[in-house]
Amino acid sequence: MNPVLVHLLDLVGVAVFAASGALVASRKKMDVIGFALLATLTGIGGGTVRDLIIDRPVFWLLDQSYLAVCVAIALASFFLAHLIGRRYIVLLWADAIGLAAYGVLGAHIARSAGAGVLPAIALGMMTATFGGLLRDVVSRELPLILKTEVYATAALVAAGLFVGARELGLEAVPAAAIGFAGGFAVRAGGI
Template identity: 60%
Template sequence: MHIADLLRGLDYFGTVVFAISGALVAARKGMDWMGFAILATVTGIGGGTLRDLILDRPVFWVSHWEYIVLCVLTSLVTFYFVPHIRRRYSWLLWADAIGLAVFSVLGVQIALSTGTSPFIAIIMGMMTAAFGGLIRDVLAGEPPLLLHREIYASAALSGGVVYALLVVVLHQPIWALILGFIVALVVRALGIVYHWHLPAARSA
């Protein structure tokens, strides 16, 4: 398999799981299917859109309209299955975690391909991974997972650092994708399962 196909496939996969997470938040808020479609789409493409604007690349979905179609179809499927889903919040956390792991790695890859420094590329990876979920939570009026969750941005950061090291230092793009994804997902999973958290400020 060509690496470009792998990247495209991973990107579709991350878009779909983030779209599911957006649709599950729409379900919690009792929205209609148009609300599902909008929240799923914004969550699925939001991070990549901000990344492309900041890197001054053409916004990816303007020429690749299949991303919008994927998000809308995903939202409709979720809409019809939601009444049958038990423990929806758990599903939301895991869909969000997989999207986070995929996009933290892909965001670094795309930023490096435009010639940014590895440091900025890692920041762009975190932004790609986190912004879709952030805008989902702000639009739905929920406290952002990104700011209030144990081990969330840290997971994106870990995955991005592993990816950047393996690509820039060891020139292993395939292993970088696989290990970066696994590290981000495992770190986030530890946060979800064991409620690990970083030290917090004492609230005023």
Template identity: 60%
Template sequence: MFSDFVTILDLVGVAVFAATGSLVASRKEMDLIGFGMMATFTGIGGGTLRDVILDRPVFWIADQRYLLVCLTIAVLLFFFASHVQKRYVVLIWSDAIGLAAFAVLGAEIAQSSGASPMVAIVLGMITATFGGLARDLVAGEPPLLLKQEIYATAALVSATVYIITVDNTDIAPILAACIAIGIGFSIRAGAILFRWTLPRYRQRAGRNYK
């Protein structure tokens, strides 16, 4: 049952991230090929890097449904993105959902592949953030990852909550995943709505040791 939930979560996460890539393509007025590339980069980029690091079969090569999802979303939004009002708002909130879901998914896949809890958490964060980073860099957009408001931290919290809950409690993995996704999404939502940020380094003069 849990493996089915992971597969569904994976496909939904890919679809959501593919949609964000397609929305960026629409804002950049790309052609259909551009839509497909942006949807694919965003939808499967993070998971690809995770699988390469883990030295496991790359998920979308083993199961081509993921490519089909990305390309289907790209085609649909190529024709209908113009009907989506306030596309940037939709992009930001869709990205927040995908961020939280992919962080948990990446952590679960990494741990089930034999990674230690700490490595699983880091790979969960990478799974959640790398596709969006690739999307923004290719499109020439300021990466969400590098903005002041909390982004990668939300993914890190999602992955951490999931791993700690699964490893140290009797809560069912499905429920643990839902809790972790909810917490990560709430943090990202707070960052979007209230501009939550972490303390930033402030440049200051170095000490004079003479």
């Protein structure tokens, strides 16, 4: 996959998960630092675990744009929360986009690093679910992954479709589109 596209998917994943973290901070009536912390943990959690396991440099360490996005989203959420509301439904949709994007991206990066089909799918699922899991454990919410039956399924579908389409010979970009669309559709159907 084109490095620019990988970077873009990573930014999308970081941004929407950061937004979901900021929304939980808002619902918990945290201060602005709490917003920044929870947005950042949620935004970079999944990709950090992915990079540690793949043993490549952690993506946000040398490129400041990822953290800047998390902080910007946290600040915007903090000062504009009265405009966008604290609606749980916004959290669910932001989470759904991140889930599908990271399911595909985690699987892609694992395959690029030489992982087999099954480990790549597992890593896609972990990348997709770990940020939100961290968000829920830290804020002592019942993890979405346990509350919603289709949650893990959507991550599995995103990662599985991508890896399957690649195995069938598709190029990375259409395979990623299929994986993202499939995973997002499954999750959206459950909202």
